[in-house]
Amino acid sequence: MSENSLVSVRVDTSTAGTTAGSLLPKDSAVARVDGELRDLAYVVSEGQTVEQVPYGSPDGLAVLRHSAAHVLAQAVQELFPGTLLGIGPPIENGFYYDFLPERPFTPEDLAAIEKKMSDITRQRQTFSRRVVSEEEALKELAHERFKIELIGLKGPAGEESVEVGGGELTIYDNHAGSELMWKDLCRGPHLPTTRDIPAFKIMRSAAAYWRGDQNNEQLQRIYGTAWASRDDLKEHLRLLEEAEKRDHRRLGTELDLFSFPDEIGSGLAVFHPKGGVIKREMEDYVRQRHLEEGFQYVGTPHISKEGLFHTSGHLPYYADTMFPPMEMEGSDYYLKAMNCPMHNLIFRSRGRSYRELPLRLFEFGSVYRFEKSGVIHGLTRVRGLTQDDSHSYCTPEQAPDEVKHLLSFVLSLLKDFGLDDYYLELSTRDDSKPDKFVGTEEEWSVATAVLEKCALETGLQLVADPGGAAFYGPKISVQARDAIGRTWQMSTIQYDFNQPAGFGLEYQGADGERHQPVMIHSAKFGSIERFIGVLTEHYAGAFPAWLSPVQVVGIPVHSDYDGYLHDVAARLRVEGIRVEVDDSDDRMQKKIRNAQKQKVPFMLIAGGEDVEAGAVSFRFRDGSQDNGIPVADAVARIVEAVRSRA
RNA sequence: GCCGGCGUGGCGCAGUGGUAGCGCAGCUGUCUUGUAAACAGCAGGUCGUCGGUUCGAUCCCGACCGCCGGCUCCA
Secondary structure (H helix, E strand, O other): OOOOOOOEEEOOOOOOOOEOHHHOOOOEEEEEEOOEEEOOOOEOOOOOEEEEEEOOOHHHHHHHHHHHHHHHHHHHHHHOOOOEEOOOOEEOOEEEEEEEOOOOOOHHHHHHHHHHHHHHHHOOOEEEEEEEOHHHHHHHOOOOHHHHHHHHHOOOOOOOOOOOOOOOEEEEEEEEOOEEEEEEEOOOOOOOEHHHOOEEEEEEEEEEEHHHOOOOOEEEEEEEEEEOOHHHHHHHHHHHHHHHHHOHHHHHHHOOOEEOOOOOOOOOOEEOHHHHHHHHHHHHHHHHHHHHOOOEEOOOOOEEEHHHHHHOOHHHHHHHHOOOOEEEOOEEEEEOOOOHHHHHHHHHOOOOEHHHOOEEEEEEEEEEOOOOHHHOEOOOEOOEEEEEEEEEEEOOOOHHHHHHHHHHHHHHHHHHOOOOOEEEEEEEOOOOOHHHOOOOHHHHHHHHHHHHHHHHHOOOOEEEEEOOOEOOEOEEEEEEEOOOOOEEEEEEEEEEOHHHHHOOOOEEOOOOOEEOOEEEEEEOOOOHHHHHHHHHHHOOOOOOHHHOOOOEEEEEOOHHHHHHHHHHHHHHHOOOOOEEEOOOOOOHHHHHHHHHHOOOOEEEEEOHHHHHHOEEEEEEOOOOEEEEEEHHHHHHHHHHHHHOOO
């Protein structure tokens, strides 16, 4: 990321032997010397190129966050002697450090730790780098068993972590004056002193498995955020607050859209009338679009005898994530976790001709997945969900066109729901775990090549996801970015050569022979529930008019005009508009406030002036107004806004 | 599933070893005139569930259920 405007110095005879920092402007966090990040204290030699790495640059931020992580660890060890260190890398927006304390941290502990960190930064302790041999490192860090483990893991050059680089081992010492305050195994680089960390804040503590493996010991992780300035920190905290206001779980309650009654069970949502409106509008629209795209609407039950899921191959693989079976009349019945097996039976219900292909079946299929208790999250991770699920049965030759067809269909649908910022992900099999995937290498590479080619043709960014495939075939997924930049897996398109074989699916070809079709699985929203959750956050609850539970609220300036607005409402209602008149005893101002809080797209206000003119006055969600609009025009305007899905 | 935190009227929150309050919402009444909160009164909770400690538990302890933050996982 070396930009032209940044200072770049070539070391000559006169500057050789000085430090990198002495050649750079004050706002440099570290230096880049011949492409490598170095401490500002790095002693340069002739012929080297020294570049500035400002605090606000990506590398500068990573360094200052890493330095903040060190300060955190130092604070923790000063307050809680005996606490062992894990790792402490910079991450997006901040940093964390993992610890093994004698007892987990309390909120009070975190406050004390933050205060101690401030003390350390005020002391202007220097970070100084020291190269050590492996023997020295093992000796100095003998009491830190996690660090010892990392030293043991030190691989050849190229395999690097924040603790141990590929080449040499280094320890960073923190000095206050000449006194050694603390040290940590670290490859660096760091800011010159603890005082140079411009702004930080401790955010939360949580548990994390050592080296990310749930078979390992669980450590206590402390998360912090750190920035190049106080203002940046404030802005970050403001964004977090903003995100919290958009949280679909909160908006779901405030807007009376849905809830999760404890009595039903974890991860099982009920949609209230207002959420039901959104759900129905989405479903109606998507059903219509599927019909237009050549899909046939079908219906299947929620449960099945277990044999079906053995045939599909799901049961031996995914019994863990299915609800346990119910025994009835000598058979075990399972709640379905996927719809494809049942669609396969529809395909197989009679002989099929090549003339019917691609045969496209579609339904809103409700499935149940026993997600682990800790992963359930609002509408985005539930145990009962409805997929807008389709299966296209086609010849292998037709498969590429069908995938392309589905991709463009999916993308146009997302666009209609205001999501137009996305990238694709290609999930492939993990060759090191052949037992998790069914089918031959040949089949996988054919299927993967088809998906990859189609994905690349969209011109969208394509990200690899090795090992992320379903057991029966590779997958393209659409990762959509919402209004505040978070990404969500929405649509999926999967190429499956396995289930057609398992179910013995076949069609009669033009040659009179029987052939096996391939099937392309696709969910456009993914799950209706998740999509509603994502849309809620994307729009911060202010849904476009066509999806709004209440599209128009009539607000009389005085109760004398209730009747007039009821007449206006009736004219809207015959156009299919969801309209209410607030004829309660509240003042007009209160009614506006209520409608505003419910994020109603159109408020129609009427007083004496409007009645005389046969008009109404618009107030929009953004607070702007358009007064004295003739009723016929107002109706037309609202109808148009809804019809155009604007 | 794991670690930690939390669970008080519909919602948001106080609070205490001697069976509970506030704001909003609700109901009733009096009001209502131009773009984000009129006023008054009333009603509403066996303090998540089940055990235990105690003369006595919403408060202390345990289990379970649920929620939250992470980790792991996500066909």
